[in-house]
Amino acid sequence: MNFTEKINSSLVFVDTFAKTQSVMDQFKGKNIRIAYSGGADSDTIMWLMRWAGYNITGVFYDTGLEYQATKNHIEYMKSEGFDIEIIKPSIPIPTSAKRYGVPFISKRVSQFLYGMQLNNFDFVNDGNLSFDILIQKYPKIKSYLEWWCNKNDKIRYNIEWNKGLREFLIQYGLPFSVSSKCCDKAKKDPIKKYAKENKIDLMLLGIRKAEGGMRTIIYNSCYLESKEHSYSMYFPLFWWSNEDKELFDTEMGIKHSDAYSVYGLKRTGCAGCPFGMDFEEKISVVKNFEPKLDKAINNIFGKSYEWTRLYNEFKKDYKSISFKQKTI
Numbered sequence: 001m002n003f004t005e006k007i008n009s010s011l012v013f014v015d016t017f018a019k020t021q022s023v024m025d026q027f028k029g030k031n032i033r034i035a036y037s038g039g040a041d042s043d044t045i046m047w048l049m050r051w052a053g054y055n056i057t058g059v060f061y062d063t064g065l066e067y068q069a070t071k072n073h074i075e076y077m078k079s080e081g082f083d084i085e086i087i088k089p090s091i092p093i094p095t096s097a098k099r100y101g102v103p104f105i106s107k108r109v110s111q112f113l114y115g116m117q118l119n120n121f122d123f124v125n126d127g128n129l130s131f132d133i134l135i136q137k138y139p140k141i142k143s144y145l146e147w148w149c150n151k152n153d154k155i156r157y158n159i160e161w162n163k164g165l166r167e168f169l170i171q172y173g174l175p176f177s178v179s180s181k182c183c184d185k186a187k188k189d190p191i192k193k194y195a196k197e198n199k200i201d202l203m204l205l206g207i208r209k210a211e212g213g214m215r216t217i218i219y220n221s222c223y224l225e226s227k228e229h230s231y232s233m234y235f236p237l238f239w240w241s242n243e244d245k246e247l248f249d250t251e252m253g254i255k256h257s258d259a260y261s262v263y264g265l266k267r268t269g270c271a272g273c274p275f276g277m278d279f280e281e282k283i284s285v286v287k288n289f290e291p292k293l294d295k296a297i298n299n300i301f302g303k304s305y306e307w308t309r310l311y312n313e314f315k316k317d318y319k320s321i322s323f324k325q326k327t328i
Contacts, residue, residue, distance in 0.1 A: 012244050016236055020052055023202070023223065023234050030201035034058040035191075036077075036084055038070040039268045040256045041206030044245060045236055046082055047254050049204070056204065058084040059194065063186035064092025065297070067271050068290055073257035087194050091185035093270065094300050101177030102304045103274050105162060105311070110180035112159075115144045117177060127170035164318030168311050176303040186270070192230070200231045207235040210242055263289050272297025274304040 024032075034049065036042045036058030049056050060074060074084055091099070101117070103110050116123075119141050126134065131149040135142060145151075148166065150158040159166045195203070207219060222238035237245065249256075259265045263285045271293055272283055283305065287294045298305070 012239055017052060020236055024054060027202045031199055032056055032202045033200055034204045036060045037268065038073050038257055039206065040260055041208060041237055043254055043256055044249060045204055045206050047252050048236060058082060059087060060084055061087050061187050061190050062089060063270050064089050064094060065271050067259050067268060069258040069263065070268060087190050089186040090189045093182045093186050096182040096185045097300050100181035101179030102301050103180055103182060104178045104304045104307065106275055107180045107183060109162060110178050112144050112147045113174065113178040115141055123169045124173045164315045167318060168314045195230050202232045202234060204234050204236060206237060208237045208240055272301055274301050274308055
């Protein structure tokens with residue numbers, strides 16, 4: 001069975017091509033781009049669209065802190081005839097981290113801690129006070145205090161979602177500035193600006209349900225109309241399993257970045273980002289394969305790495321104590 005026969009015999013591929021043709025017909029003559037990250041899924045979209053007969057420009061948002069492997073791969077893709085625009089950040093990650101603070105634990109946690117620090121919240125001395133007392137002392141940060149005091153209906157919108165974090169901050173404080181602004185300044189803001197200036201109607205993104213993560217929780221369909229964004233979004237690979245993607249990549253002979261094939265990363269993202277349970281793995285990869293980048297990320301995110309390790313150790317003891325209390 002040749003490649004075309006394999007594709008035509010698979011319902012997921014047949015459905016993908018039918019849906020893709022339908023979407024592309026809907027946006028015929030309009031401005032379409034592929035959000036190209038240099039990652040494996042965005043590679044597959046570039047090749048998929050070419051195979052389907054469409055030549056679409058990819059857009060890469062340079063954060064100012066990228067793997068050399070990613071930069072090399074972009075040049076390779078260009079040599080294969082793909083058109084990829086490189087968009088510079090409004091503020092590069094190194095500058096943003098220095099100006100606003102570094103990411104810590106997660107984007108949501110960083111956003112709340114940033115707001116609390118801006119209002120000089122005293123984690124050690126005021127952390128155990130009740131919400132009623134805190135709102136009198138810090139009247140401008142009600143939503144942050146609701147997070148801190150676990151007042152929201154859904155646990156994921158409260159600090160208790162991160163086990164022991166409140167107790168950790170009460171004990172150790174937070175002696176460095178925290179912020180998620182690097183995400184906004186390096187990606188979110190440039191994306192909005194580019195979409196507006198180029199009047200983008202449709203953006204194709206490499207989001208797959210099988211990958212898991214927050215993005216696949218937010219989206220329940222492979223197509224999103226331009227209601228919340230200035231453009232519509234289509235996820236051609238949304239329903240593909242890992243096996244589907246592997247079959248397509250193998251049959252097409254798709255070459256991915258060394259970040260995957262040599263470094264062994266499952267995702268690239270922002271180099272050295274402290275977010276996520278696997279941050280130690282990511283910084284270990286940088287240390288082993290890109291020593292220049294290793295020096296840079298430790299200069300930028302060093303405090304976050306240090307404090308995340310301290311929190312993880314604290315969390316182990318906290319969970320142990322909590323379990324003993326529940327069983328007494």
